[in-house]
Amino acid sequence: MGFAKYQEDNFSRYYAASIVRGREHDPFVGSGAGAEETKDTKIMQENASKLKDFTVAEARPLPVIVMADVSASMTVGGKIEALNLALKDMVAGFAAESRLRAEIQVGLITFGGERARVHLPLAPAHKISEVSPLRAAGRTPMGSAFEEARRLIEDKDMIPSRAYRPVLVLVSDGLPNDDWEQPLDALCKSERGQKATRFAMAIGADADVEMLRRFANDPESPVFKAHEARDIHRFFRAVTMSVTSRSRSTAPNSNAPLVLADIPEDDDLDLDF
Amino acid sequence: MFRAAAATVIGPSHEAQGSPNQDALRLRGSEGGWFLAVADGIGSRPLSHMGSRLAVRVADKWLRGGLFERPPRDAIQDFYRAWLTALPSNDPSSMATTILAASVREDGRCSVVQLGDGLVLYRSGGDFGVLTGDRAGFANETAALGVTRSFGAWQHTSFVLSQPRDGVMLMTDGLADDLVPERLDGFFDRLIGVAAKRSRRNGKRWLARQLRAWPTPMHADDKTVGLIFRADR
Numbered sequence: 001m002g003f004a005k006y007q008e009d010n011f012s013r014y015y016a017a018s019i020v021r022g023r024e025h026d027p028f029v030g031s032g033a034g035a036e037e038t039k040d041t042k043i044m045q046e047n048a049s050k051l052k053d054f055t056v057a058e059a060r061p062l063p064v065i066v067m068a069d070v071s072a073s074m075t076v077g078g079k080i081e082a083l084n085l086a087l088k089d090m091v092a093g094f095a096a097e098s099r100l101r102a103e104i105q106v107g108l109i110t111f112g113g114e115r116a117r118v119h120l121p122l123a124p125a126h127k128i129s130e131v132s133p134l135r136a137a138g139r140t141p142m143g144s145a146f147e148e149a150r151r152l153i154e155d156k157d158m159i160p161s162r163a164y165r166p167v168l169v170l171v172s173d174g175l176p177n178d179d180w181e182q183p184l185d186a187l188c189k190s191e192r193g194q195k196a197t198r199f200a201m202a203i204g205a206d207a208d209v210e211m212l213r214r215f216a217n218d219p220e221s222p223v224f225k226a227h228e229a230r231d232i233h234r235f236f237r238a239v240t241m242s243v244t245s246r247s248r249s250t251a252p253n254s255n256a257p258l259v260l261a262d263i264p265e266d267d268d269l270d271l272d273f
Numbered sequence: 274m275f276r277a278a279a280a281t282v283i284g285p286s287h288e289a290q291g292s293p294n295q296d297a298l299r300l301r302g303s304e305g306g307w308f309l310a311v312a313d314g315i316g317s318r319p320l321s322h323m324g325s326r327l328a329v330r331v332a333d334k335w336l337r338g339g340l341f342e343r344p345p346r347d348a349i350q351d352f353y354r355a356w357l358t359a360l361p362s363n364d365p366s367s368m369a370t371t372i373l374a375a376s377v378r379e380d381g382r383c384s385v386v387q388l389g390d391g392l393v394l395y396r397s398g399g400d401f402g403v404l405t406g407d408r409a410g411f412a413n414e415t416a417a418l419g420v421t422r423s424f425g426a427w428q429h430t431s432f433v434l435s436q437p438r439d440g441v442m443l444m445t446d447g448l449a450d451d452l453v454p455e456r457l458d459g460f461f462d463r464l465i466g467v468a469a470k471r472s473r474r475n476g477k478r479w480l481a482r483q484l485r486a487w488p489t490p491m492h493a494d495d496k497t498v499g500l501i502f503r504a505d506r
Contacts (some may be wrong), residue, residue, distance in 0.1 A: 024396065050487040054460035055451045059491035060412055101493050119447050161408035162450040 002048035040272050062102040062164040063122055063246050064094070064239075065152060067145045069172035069203075070112030079173060079203055082229035083261030084133045086236035093240040094125030102247040104165055109148045116145035122158055138200045142176035146183035164246070169239055170215050171232070184215060186237035199242075201226055201235045275377055277307045277436070278468040281500030282484040284351035284447055287491035293322045296497040297370075299329035301337075305379030307501040308337040313445040313503055315369040315417050323361070324368025328418055331356045332374045341377050345429045349386060354421030355367050356418055365419035373443040377501050381418060381434040383441055388427050390415040394461045395441040397432035401458040404430050405449075412450060440465050440502025447494030451454035451487070465502045 066087065074080040085110065094104040107122035108131070120131060152158055153166060186191045200212040203226045212223045221242075223237050238259055283294040295314035300307070310329040314321025335355050339348035351499050360368055371389025385404055393404035405428065408414075416426040436439060440463055453458055468476040484496040 050463065051460075054453055054456045054463065054488045057489070058451055059489065059496070060450070101491055103491065161410070161413050165411045192410060197413065251447050270484075 019059055025095055031083065036051070055163070059103040059160050060101075060164055061105045061124075061159065062243065063105045063107065063159050063166040064169065065107045065108045065109065065122065065149055065166060066169045067111065067116075067142075067171065068088075068119075068134060069140060069142070070110045070134045070136045070175065071140040071174055072137050072175050073140075073206065074112070074203075077204075077227040079164060079232065080134060080136040082135070082232040083171065084131075086233045087134075089129055089233070090236045090240045091125055091128050093237075093244065095128065097125075097244050097247055100129045104243060104247050107152060109145050109152075110134055111141045111145035112136055113141070115141050118148065118152075122152065139177050141178045142172060143178040143180035143183040144185045145170075146180065150183070150187040150193055152189055152191050155188075159192075166192075167243055168193075168196045168198045170198070170200045170212060171203065171235075172201075173207050174210065174259070175206070175208045179205045180211070184211070184224055188215070190216070199239060200224070201232070203232065274504045275302075275305070275381075275501055276308055276468065276473070276504045277302065277309065277499070277501045278471070278473055278480060279309060279311075279497075280477045280480035281311075281483060281497035282481055282495070283329050284493050284495040287495060294495050295322045295325055295370075296447070296495040297322075297325035297329045297422070298499060299333050299335060299498050300499055308333055308374070309376075309443055309499045309501055310372065310374040311391065311443045311445055311497045311499055312373070313371045313389070313415075313447070313495070313497070315371075315415070315420075318367050318369045318383075318419075320362065320368045320369055322359045324365075324370040324419060327359050327368070328356055328370050328372045329374075331359055332372060336374045336386065340374075340386065340431075341378065341382065345384075345427075346424055349424065349427055353418065356506050357414070360419075360428045367419075369417040369419035371415055371428060371445070375441045375443055375444075375501060377434060377441065379441075381503065382431065383430045383434050383501075384429075385441060385443075386427055386429045386489075387443075388421065389417045390446040390449065390464055392444050392446075392452070392457075393428070393430075393441070394444075394457055395430075395432060396436075396439045396458075396461065397434060398439065399436050401461065402430075402432070403457060408450075412446075414454075415446070430452065434501075436461070437505045438465055439467065440500055442498065442500040444498040445494075445496065447492070447496035448484070448487075448498055450494075451489040451492060464498070464500060468500060469502065 020085050091106055102126045105122050106125050108120035109116055110119045198215055198217045199221055200216040200222045202209045209223055216223050226232050277300055279298055279300040281296050281298040299310045312325035312328040315386040316327035335352035355384045357365055371391055373387045373391050373393055375385045377383045385393050395402050
């Protein structure tokens with residue numbers, strides 16, 4: 001008996017019988033007569049599709065909510081430009097993730113002028129095509145941003161209970177000039193706000209570091225102090241790393257501390273533009 | 274006459290890690306009744322798979338009859354103490370686990386308890402019900418044996434399975450969190466409808482296939498579901 005005949009014999013022996021085999025191990029699938037689907041595979045597909053009617057079609061979200069200071073002082077020293085670039089890179093970094101365990105979502109609340117506003121509603125990072133540039137002007141209504149963040153985090157339609165613990169990121173270069181203490185307490189003590197991981201960055205010497213310390217709750221990630229625009233980028237790169245490592249982890253609810261990598265002075269590539 | 278089916282499968286995340294299934298399942302019939310327990314070992318605890326296996330075994334001994342013979346608080350306390358005694362370690366939190374248990378008597382009386390996340394669905398006298406309340410926090414945050422001492426954290430109910438296809442269904446959060454809340458009754462009826470047409474072994478096989486081919490994208494958790502129902506005749 002030649003080899004071909006031997007293979008045929010194996011084929012007829014196994015495939016005429018009602019032996020259940022995984023298709024991924026099936027050498028005959030994909031070509032010739034063996035490509036026909038087995039009865040069991042058909043049953044499995046039919047059954048799986050039936051339960052789709054009862055299950056949520058979206059993956060568990062891992063929300064990241066950024067509260068960004070866009071008061072007038074952010075125009076100084078290229079801070080707002082650095083923040084725009086860092087946010088763009090962060091969203092792109094999240095979007096590029098393989099989404100193995102969780103779907104990273106991003107929302108952006110800005111505070112500058114009279115009150116905070118939602119600049120980017122919470123949405124899956126891979127569906128965000130563009131983050132429109134932030135423009136800095138006016139006062140620092142941080143209390144209003146805390147209220148906006150608390151509203152969002154407590155909204156079970158926006159962030160369902162099946163979501164992994166959200167990440168709140170606060171970035172500011174100045175002192176809040178609205179009533180911020182009560183809204184900060186309300187956010188940090190709210191049922192869901194207290195469970196969120198809260199990171200904070202103080203930009204420059206005028207930032208209210210004590211207040212930011214009250215906001216941050218990850219003991220392994222104290223308030224990060226940015227001395228120059230490039231530090232903003234470092235901070236957001238660390239946030240990106242922390243969140244993406246959680247989304248890849250087998251336990252996405254666990255904390256991942258911020259690890260701030262050094263960016264050398266001559267980090268830019270030698271490009272002609 | 275009552276019938277039952279149940280299955281547990283390891284989640285893709287633990288499979289990739291080479292970790293054991295942290296869910297546990299026990300389904301036993303006797304004297305025309307059934308006992309069903311499912312437990313979900315808390316993922317962050319190193320020996321939670323042992324805690325969940327012990328929980329369903331000890332529940333069988335203490336809650337099968339205990340839920341009918343004693344007030345719920347006493348039955349639960351006896352069970353909890355027996356679980357603590359059975360643990361091989363003196364650190365219960367390292368073996369923390371949820372527990373959901375249902376005991377059905379031949380006359381149709383059914384008693385159910387739940388500690389921690391997961392979901393209990395039931396149909397009694399044709400009316401559909403959900404025992405489990407809304408989750409307060411986020412995914413994977415739960416009360417558990419070995420962590421929670423309060424009796425108030427337990428949920429308990431009793432009802433009668435009087436009509437054909439009345440039944441009770443227990444599941445761990447690997448399924449529960451991915452179900453559309455408005456369609457829980459449809460999910461309940463679909464699974465009982467399929468199980469009613471199959472033998473217990475075929476029902477188990479069918480359930481296991483559904484859990485392995487779970488449709489929600491990026492699902493990672495271990496999954497366990499069990500059901501007891503009144504047969505059509």
